[in-house]
Amino acid sequence: CSHTATTFETEEMIGFCKQARADELAIVDMQNGPEVLSDLKVTYEKWKSLGVDTLYICRYIETLEQKEWIFRLIQYIKQRDKDFLILGDYSLDSADYLAEYGKWMDGAAFPEPYSVKASGIQKEFAERFCQNYHLKADEISSSAYQGYDMTAMVLAALQDGAVTGEKMRDWMTSTKGHEGVSGKITYSKESKLQSDIEYKVLSEGSFKVQEVKADE
Numbered sequence: 001c002s003h004t005a006t007t008f009e010t011e012e013m014i015g016f017c018k019q020a021r022a023d024e025l026a027i028v029d030m031q032n033g034p035e036v037l038s039d040l041k042v043t044y045e046k047w048k049s050l051g052v053d054t055l056y057i058c059r060y061i062e063t064l065e066q067k068e069w070i071f072r073l074i075q076y077i078k079q080r081d082k083d084f085l086i087l088g089d090y091s092l093d094s095a096d097y098l099a100e101y102g103k104w105m106d107g108a109a110f111p112e113p114y115s116v117k118a119s120g121i122q123k124e125f126a127e128r129f130c131q132n133y134h135l136k137a138d139e140i141s142s143s144a145y146q147g148y149d150m151t152a153m154v155l156a157a158l159q160d161g162a163v164t165g166e167k168m169r170d171w172m173t174s175t176k177g178h179e180g181v182s183g184k185i186t187y188s189k190e191s192k193l194q195s196d197i198e199y200k201v202l203s204e205g206s207f208k209v210q211e212v213k214a215d216e
Helices: 007-022 037-049 064-080 095-104 120-133 142-159 165-172
Strands: 054-058 085-087 109-111 178-180 183-187 197-203 206-212
Touching: 007 054, 037 064, 054 064, 064 085, 064 095, 085 109, 120 142, 142 165, 142 178
Parallel strands: 054 085
Antiparallel strands: 109 197, 178 183, 197 206
8 A cells, every 4th residue: 555644545544454354355565655766666576575466546646746656656566567456546537647657557446436326316416516506517526416415414314303413323324314416325333335336447548437336
C-alpha cells in the first residue's frame, strides 16, 4: 500500500486494511511513499522479494506534480511486470494523464465512491439538479447523489420517530431500508452500507464500469 499520511488517506487505508483482513488478504508492506525517483528501484525490488503482486494507491493530491507522481509510479512498476495489479481511487481517473500513461495501466481498477443506477427517482433528481445548478447530466458527481440520499434518509428516519442516536441506528440497520436515488439503501448491524459495488476498470484506454454483487 502506497499512501500519504493525511487524514482522509489514513482513514481510507484503515478501511482497506480491515476489509483485507476480513477477506484473508495479506498486506505485507505499507509506506508513505516512495516520493522520489531514486527510491523507486529499492521499493520495487523490496516488493518483488516479498512476493507482492498488487499495489493499492491512496495518495493525497494537492498539485499536478503530485498527481503525475501516481502515474509515474505505475509506469515504473508496469514496465517491469505487466501483470502487476494496480488498485486505487478516483485520482486514477484523469483523461489528461491516461492519454500519456494509459498504456501502462490496463486492468487498473478503483471502486466508485457511490453507486448510482438508472431509475425513475434518479432521472427526476438529475433533471432537477441540472436545472438548479445549470449542469449537464454527466457533470453530476457521485457526492451530489450521496448527499441527497443521506439527507433524505435522515429526514425519513426522523419522520418515523427516530429522534435519538439509538433509534436512528436501529432505523438505518432495519430491513426496511430507504429507497434513494441509487436504489434501496440498507445497512448491516455493523453499519456497513449494503449495496452492489461498481468498479471502474481500465480497458482500451478508458475506465469502464463493472458491477460486483454485495455478497461477492
